[in-house]
Amino acid sequence: MSAYDYDLFVIGGGSGGVRAARVAASLGKKVAIAEEYRFGGTCVIRGCVPKKLFVYASQFAEAFEDAQGYGWTVGETRFDWPKLIAAKDAEIERLEGIYQSNVNKAGAEIFADRAVLEGPHEIRLIEDGRRVTADKIIIATGGRPNRHPAMPGAEHCITSEEAFHLKELPKRIAVLGGGYIAVEFANIFHGLGVDTTLVYRGKEILQGFDDDLRHELHQAMDKKGLRVHCCDTFERVDMRGDGTLAATAKSGEVFVVDQVMLAIGRTANTENLGCEAAGVALDARGAIKVDDYSRTSAENIYAIGDVTHRVQLTPVAIHEAMCLIETIYHDRPTKPDYDTIATAVFSQPELGVVGLTECVAAERFDEIEIYRAAFRPMKNTLSGRDGRMLMKLVVDAKSRRVLGAHVLGHDAGELAQILAVTVKAGLTKDAFDATMAVHPTAAEELVTMYTPSYRVKGGERV
Numbered sequence: 001m002s003a004y005d006y007d008l009f010v011i012g013g014g015s016g017g018v019r020a021a022r023v024a025a026s027l028g029k030k031v032a033i034a035e036e037y038r039f040g041g042t043c044v045i046r047g048c049v050p051k052k053l054f055v056y057a058s059q060f061a062e063a064f065e066d067a068q069g070y071g072w073t074v075g076e077t078r079f080d081w082p083k084l085i086a087a088k089d090a091e092i093e094r095l096e097g098i099y100q101s102n103v104n105k106a107g108a109e110i111f112a113d114r115a116v117l118e119g120p121h122e123i124r125l126i127e128d129g130r131r132v133t134a135d136k137i138i139i140a141t142g143g144r145p146n147r148h149p150a151m152p153g154a155e156h157c158i159t160s161e162e163a164f165h166l167k168e169l170p171k172r173i174a175v176l177g178g179g180y181i182a183v184e185f186a187n188i189f190h191g192l193g194v195d196t197t198l199v200y201r202g203k204e205i206l207q208g209f210d211d212d213l214r215h216e217l218h219q220a221m222d223k224k225g226l227r228v229h230c231c232d233t234f235e236r237v238d239m240r241g242d243g244t245l246a247a248t249a250k251s252g253e254v255f256v257v258d259q260v261m262l263a264i265g266r267t268a269n270t271e272n273l274g275c276e277a278a279g280v281a282l283d284a285r286g287a288i289k290v291d292d293y294s295r296t297s298a299e300n301i302y303a304i305g306d307v308t309h310r311v312q313l314t315p316v317a318i319h320e321a322m323c324l325i326e327t328i329y330h331d332r333p334t335k336p337d338y339d340t341i342a343t344a345v346f347s348q349p350e351l352g353v354v355g356l357t358e359c360v361a362a363e364r365f366d367e368i369e370i371y372r373a374a375f376r377p378m379k380n381t382l383s384g385r386d387g388r389m390l391m392k393l394v395v396d397a398k399s400r401r402v403l404g405a406h407v408l409g410h411d412a413g414e415l416a417q418i419l420a421v422t423v424k425a426g427l428t429k430d431a432f433d434a435t436m437a438v439h440p441t442a443a444e445e446l447v448t449m450y451t452p453s454y455r456v457k458g459g460e461r462v
């Protein structure tokens, strides 16, 4: 008989926590999981899923325009924001129910409560008041948007969390930030007809992505009338008498809008969690420090997902959960594999990437070859839309291995998933060349770029 109430107690019912709880329970472990808000976590409740539904909603305006080039007469169209919110909420509720019932089916006990650590094996349930013990504990409490408290007027701003529940669609919005969330939401709002400005402190949006694609996306956004204002940031936001907001930028420019959205990174949810009492150390940003196996500084306590500030992506949290189960319940110490993680930014056009950018590859390899195709996809011909697709393969000249694949355009996220298999498998450019094209598709460009567009040797383009 165990000396503890549970073999495993999981704090947090997001993607990582739920996966760990479900799999551990299915192995016959006595598992409990506490979630203070709603099952599904950031991804399902206020992140990936509702965001993608918003992306779909925001694409119709262009689709209606494009349809006319294909012979359709589109009648009067009207967008109803409350209707979208209600439909989205219903879908999220459905998914939340599935998450919860999967936990139930696996046999884990659910606490709809906030859980805090009181010691290395002790957990207190706040509402319930109960104190329980567990042999092992997994912290999977995720993160939340930074709210920029140092900026005067930050309290007038929204973050992605409020964006999912706005009563009204603003007429004008300014989005601060140049990362995933800022870029995705700026495109969503623009697509829904909101006059949108994105303000970013750096030289170009989406730091860390391939420069070519960053630039091309920026231009595409500009062309649509979505203003991208770089090398600037907001210094203050004031509420005006008429309820509108005046966001004053460092440059002196004042943006008068109905909403200001902050998308400036996320913070780990570790406040008042009892980490100190349990001997769980935090890093300077307040995220939980873990070793290569997701173990915290407390021997029996582990942490996975966004709360550890490693890679803030749902599939990564799930992977960390699965590796942890291998480590602690199958006696097979397994480190999560962070090499070659494909990702997509659901901007419009979309960006899907995997592997090294040209810039990083040029630093790491003596000579690289760049295969690049920029073209107008067939879909844009009859519609008359001038949007281009950009595809780029980064290849090590010596081994011929494809180091990175980058796509900007329709369904780039879908393509990134398949490209990820090829890059992860270490396939060479010869394997791409030997692959028959699927015609007519946009993706066929990926296997028909036979000669390099240019080479980069010793950091210089040759």
Ligand code: NDP
Pocket: 148, 176, 177, 178, 179, 180, 181, 182, 184, 200, 201, 202, 206, 207, 233, 263, 264, 265, 266, 311, 312, 313, 343, 344, 345, 346
């Ligand atoms: P990101 O880290 O992607 O971007 C944060 C942005 O805010 C950067 O442009 C950063 O600038 C800027 N910034 C940071 N601090 C300040 C400040 N004080 N003032 C002005 N600007 C600031 O974070 P997000 O919030 O966009 O997203 C969080 C994470 O969630 C992402 O990193 C990603 O892992 C995940 N995510 C993934 C999605 C997907 O897979 N499609 C979608 C949404 C989120 P700088 O570049 O100069 O540092």
